[in-house]
Amino acid sequence: MNMTEKILAEAAGLREVTPGEIIEARVDLAMTHDGTSPPTIRTFRDIASRGGPARVWDPERIVMVFDHNVPANTIGAAEFQRVTREFAREQGIVNIFQNAAGICHQVLPERGFVRPGMVIVGADSHTCTYGAFGAFATGMGATDMAMVFATGKTWFMVPEAMRIEVTGKPEGHVYAKDVILHIIGEIGVDGATYRSVEFTGDTIESMDVSGRMTICNMAVEMGAKNGIMEPNRQTLDYVRARTGREFRVYSSDEDSQYLEDHHFDVSDLEPQVACPDDVDNVCPVHRVEGTHIDEAFLGSCTNGRYEDLKIAAEVISDRRVHEDVRFIVSPASREIYLKALEDGIIETFIRAGAIVCNPGCGPCLGAHMGVLAPGEVSIATTNRNFRGRMGDPASSVYLANPAVVAESAIEGVISAPQQEA
Ligand SMILES: CC(C)[C@H](C(=O)O)[C@@H](O)C(=O)O
Numbered sequence: 201m202n203m204t205e206k207i208l209a210e211a212a213g214l215r216e217v218t219p220g221e222i223i224e225a226r227v228d229l230a231m232t233h234d235g236t237s238p239p240t241i242r243t244f245r246d247i248a249s250r251g252g253p254a255r256v257w258d259p260e261r262i263v264m265v266f267d268h269n270v271p272a273n274t275i276g277a278a279e280f281q282r283v284t285r286e287f288a289r290e291q292g293i294v295n296i297f298q299n300a301a302g303i304c305h306q307v308l309p310e311r312g313f314v315r316p317g318m319v320i321v322g323a324d325s326h327t328c329t330y331g332a333f334g335a336f337a338t339g340m341g342a343t344d345m346a347m348v349f350a351t352g353k354t355w356f357m358v359p360e361a362m363r364i365e366v367t368g369k370p371e372g373h374v375y376a377k378d379v380i381l382h383i384i385g386e387i388g389v390d391g392a393t394y395r396s397v398e399f400t401g402d403t404i405e406s407m408d409v410s411g412r413m414t415i416c417n418m419a420v421e422m423g424a425k426n427g428i429m430e431p432n433r434q435t436l437d438y439v440r441a442r443t444g445r446e447f448r449v450y451s452s453d454e455d456s457q458y459l460e461d462h463h464f465d466v467s468d469l470e471p472q473v474a475c476p477d478d479v480d481n482v483c484p485v486h487r488v489e490g491t492h493i494d495e496a497f498l499g500s501c502t503n504g505r506y507e508d509l510k511i512a513a514e515v516i517s518d519r520r521v522h523e524d525v526r527f528i529v530s531p532a533s534r535e536i537y538l539k540a541l542e543d544g545i546i547e548t549f550i551r552a553g554a555i556v557c558n559p560g561c562g563p564c565l566g567a568h569m570g571v572l573a574p575g576e577v578s579i580a581t582t583n584r585n586f587r588g589r590m591g592d593p594a595s596s597v598y599l600a601n602p603a604v605v606a607e608s609a610i611e612g613v614i615s616a617p618q619q620e621a
């Protein structure tokens with residue numbers, strides 16, 4: 201079996217599982233955020249009113265994070281947060297992060313909730329991020345999540361597996377984001393639908409935790425059920441520094457079967473850009489250089505980590521943001537924000553004329569802060585560029601790495617940074 205199958209078999213109490221099989225699995229951790237807690241709660245109450253349990257199965261295994269609209273920007277968002285807060289209090293859910301602690305997918309690993317070998321479900325599609333830690337992690341809707349709250353279990357169809365081997369050392373301003381954009385450009389937005397995608401190869405093995413998270417974060421953008429990587433040394437150090445709890449590291453058997461095997465050599469890769477309006481509409485940055493932008497956004501669960509802010513600050517140095525551009529920066533968590541503050545990175549942004557916002561999803565999904573007007577263009581370090589994603593349906597989004605976004609913010613048009621990095 202491969203890693204995903206081993207984790208699922210163990211969680212289902214089975215010796216073996218095979219792709220296509222429907223299993224009932226134990227859930228180790230469940231996450232909901234300010235957008236998805238209320239519908240989960242409503243369904244949970246509905247189940248209770250039909251004879252289901254009135255208490256959640258295990259309040260310690262539920263984590264709630266307010267990140268999509270923090271602080272609340274509408275009365276509706278405020279009401280969603282109030283309902284969630286009250287439910288947490290009533291149910292004894294103490295792991296609720298309300299005041300811009302960060303984006304759920306950053307907060308969970310950072311606070312030691314994510315460990316290798318776990319089964320983690322989240323009411324958010326980018327829950328697949330935790331595959332970077334060797335966990336099986338996937339997103340689900342609020343209705344399924346309500347059943348998890350009630351029973352601590354869920355069903356899965358064991359996914360077919362796909363292996364993506366990445367080799368070579370990226371040069372210059374080429375990062376994990378470029379690697380995953382390039383992969384998605386080749387595989388397509390539906391090329392991995394309902395598959396488990398296992399990332400291997402020396403590029404992945406030597407990659408830092410931040411980069412590994414960026415890659416697994418975007419597995420869902422090619423349709424994957426989950427993305428997963430065997431934890432490397434840096435990942436294990438990260439986990440051990442954040443939790444004293446035990447965990448089990450799984451690896452794929454030598455002879456495990458994959459429906460598809462792909463290989464990417466990234467040694468000569470250029471920075472990549474996903475053009476409107478699809479994540480697989482990818483090209484090397486030089487092809488879109490000079491494209492006018494109105495906004496640049498640095499943040500999100502894809503690229504709002506310390507490493508990303510540092511790259512962007514180095515590119516900016518003592519230059520100033522172009523006068524026709526709003527450059528919005530939102531660190532992915534409070535921990536990251538503080539570290540960037542201590543290191544002068546935040547000061548670099550502010551002096552350059554950037555708008556530094558509190559940690560959260562921010563402009564990523566066009567709901568809060570930095571919404572685009574009709575015809576406007578943004579270049580963002582986020583993971584989605586669907587039509588209308590960051591505002592009006594007639595606005596558009598280019599996805600890129602933090603260095604390209606920072607350089608573009610300075611130049612006022614899509615630009616590649618100098619290659620001396
Ligand atoms: C609002 C939420 C349910 C959504 C998701 O599931 O991914 C959001 O986080 C996104 O990135 O589009």
Ligand code: SF4
Nearest residue numbers: 303500501561564565
């Ligand atoms: S940062 Fe963007 S992609 Fe990530 S959870 Fe928030 S809205 Fe979704």
